[in-house]
Amino acid sequence: DGGITQSPKYLFRKEGQNVTLSCEQNLNHDAMYWYRQDPGQGLRLIYYSQIVNDFQKGDIAEGYSVSREKKESFPLTVTSAQKNPTAFYLCASSSRDRIYGYTFGSGTRLTVV
Amino acid sequence: EDQVTQSPEALRLQEGESSSLNCSYTVSGLRGLFWYRQDPGKGPEFLFTLYSAGEEKEKERLKATLTKKESFLHITAPKPEDSATYLCAVQGGDDKIIFGKGTRLHILP
Numbered sequence: 072d073g074g075i076t077q078s079p080k081y082l083f084r085k086e087g088q089n090v091t092l093s094c095e096q097n098l099n100h101d102a103m104y105w106y107r108q109d110p111g112q113g114l115r116l117i118y119y120s121q122i123v124n125d126f127q128k129g130d131i132a133e134g135y136s137v138s139r140e141k142k143e144s145f146p147l148t149v150t151s152a153q154k155n156p157t158a159f160y161l162c163a164s165s166s167r168d169r170i171y172g173y174t175f176g177s178g179t180r181l182t183v184v
Numbered sequence: 185e186d187q188v189t190q191s192p193e194a195l196r197l198q199e200g201e202s203s204s205l206n207c208s209y210t211v212s213g214l215r216g217l218f219w220y221r222q223d224p225g226k227g228p229e230f231l232f233t234l235y236s237a238g239e240e241k242e243k244e245r246l247k248a249t250l251t252k253k254e255s256f257l258h259i260t261a262p263k264p265e266d267s268a269t270y271l272c273a274v275q276g277g278d279d280k281i282i283f284g285k286g287t288r289l290h291i292l293p
Contacts, residue, residue, distance in 0.1 A: 113286070177226055
C-alpha cells in the first residue's frame with residue numbers, strides 16, 4: 072500500500088541537541104511538506120519542496136532545516152536554534168493536481184527533556 | 185490576508201444527534217477546499233475536496249457543502265466512532281494551503 076512513513080513516533084531531545092525526523096513516501100508525489108501542530112493552533116508550515124534538490128521556507132522555518140536529495144525522502148532537522156521545539160510534527164505529500172489535498176504521515180511527537 | 189476560521193472549537197453531541205461544523209474562509213481565487221478528520225496522536229485523514237460554490241460531497245454520515253464564503257460539514261445521526269477533530273483547509277490562487285484550527289467533535293453514547 073502506498074503511503075507516508077514518519078519515524079520515530081516519539082522523540083526526546085536534550086537542550087542544545089539537534090534531532091532529525093524522517094519522512095518517506097512511496098506515492099510518487101512530487102511535493103512534500105513539513106508542518107508543526109501545537110494544541111489550539113492550526114497546522115503551521117515549516118518547509119516545503121516541490122522537486123528534488125529544491126525547497127522553500129514556510130511560515131515558521133527558523134530553527135529548522137531540510138534536505139530533498141531523493142523524491143521519496145524529506146527529512147527535517149530540528150536544530151538547537153529552535154527555542155520551543157516540543158510539538159507534534161506532520162509530514163505530508165501531494166500530487167501536482169492536489170485532487171486529494173495532502174496525504175499525511177502519522178506524525179512524530181518531539182519532546183524536549 | 186487569506187484566512188480560515190472553524191466553528192465551534194468544540195462540540196459535544198449525543199449519539200444520533202445531527203449537527204453541522206462550519207468553515208468560513210477569505211481567500212483570493214479559491215482553487216479547492218479540503219476537509220480532513222484527525223484522531224488523537226495521528227495524522228489527518230482526507231475526507232473531501234470541494235471546488236466551487238454549490239458543490240456537495242457525501243461519505244457515510246458526512247456531507248460537505250460549499251458556498252462562496254463558507255463550507256459546512258453536516259454529520260447525520262453520528263456514532264461515537266465519529267468523535268475526532270475535523271480540519272478544514274483552503275487552497276488559494278497563490279497555491280498556498282491554509283488550515284483552520286479545527287473543531288473537536290465528541291459523540292456521547
